[in-house]
Amino acid sequence: QSVLTQPPSASGAPGQTVIISCSGGSSNIGTNSVNWYQHLPGTAPRLLIHSNDQRPSGVPGRFSGSKSGTSASLAINGVQSEDEADYYCAAWDDSLDGRGVFGGGTKLTVL
C-alpha cells in the first residue's frame, strides 16, 4: 500500500493531453514539494519534474507538473509513443521520523 495514491493506468492517443494525478496528505504533499519520475522497464528511472513544477534540462517541454493542497498532477501535452512508460510521484513525508515516499505508479499506454 503506497503512501501516495496514483491511478494504476492511463492512456491517450498520440497528440492528446494526458494527466496523471497523485494524492497524498498533510505530512507529505501538503507540506513538501512533489517530484515525478519516468521509468521504462530495464532502464534507469529518470527525473521528470522536481520541486512541484521544475523541469530538469533535457526533459521535453510537453511535460509539466502542478500541485494544489495535498494533490499533484503530471500533464503530458501532446503525448508521443516514446512516452509509454511507468510514472511515479514522490515526496518527503514528515511522519514516522521522516521518510521518502512514492506513489504506486501509473502505467501510461499510448494508443
Place this chain on the structure above:
Amino acid sequence: VQLLESGPGLVKPSQTLSLTCTLSGGSITSAGYSWSWIRHLPGGGLEWIGYISYSGATSYTPSLKSRVTMSLDTAENQVSLKLNSVTAADTAVYYCATTISVDQNYYFYFDLWGRGTLVTVSS
C-alpha cells in the same frame, strides 16, 4: 556522472545483502549531495530505503531502519548498502541515486539513478 550498482544477485534467507554503488565522473563527498538506495519490488512499487549524505549522516526509512546500514568508501568513491536478516520480501531491483535534500527535505528528489541490480532472496 554515472552510477553503477553491483553485488551478488542471489542471497540466502537470513543472510546479509551487500551492494555497492560506484560513482564515476564525480565525488561522493561533493558538498550538498546525498546518496539514496531505492528498491523496485516485484509488485511494482518503489520503496525508498534511505540515504547517506556526503558527510556521512544517514536517514533510513522506519520500516527497514533496524536492518539497514549505509556507508561511504571515499577511497573507492563508492556508497554501500547492507541489509541484514533478509527474507523473500527483500527480493527486488535495487537502485542507487544522487539525492538533493534541502530545507529539511522540503526539496527532496533523486536527480540521477543507476540502472539497478536485481537481488533475489532464495535458498
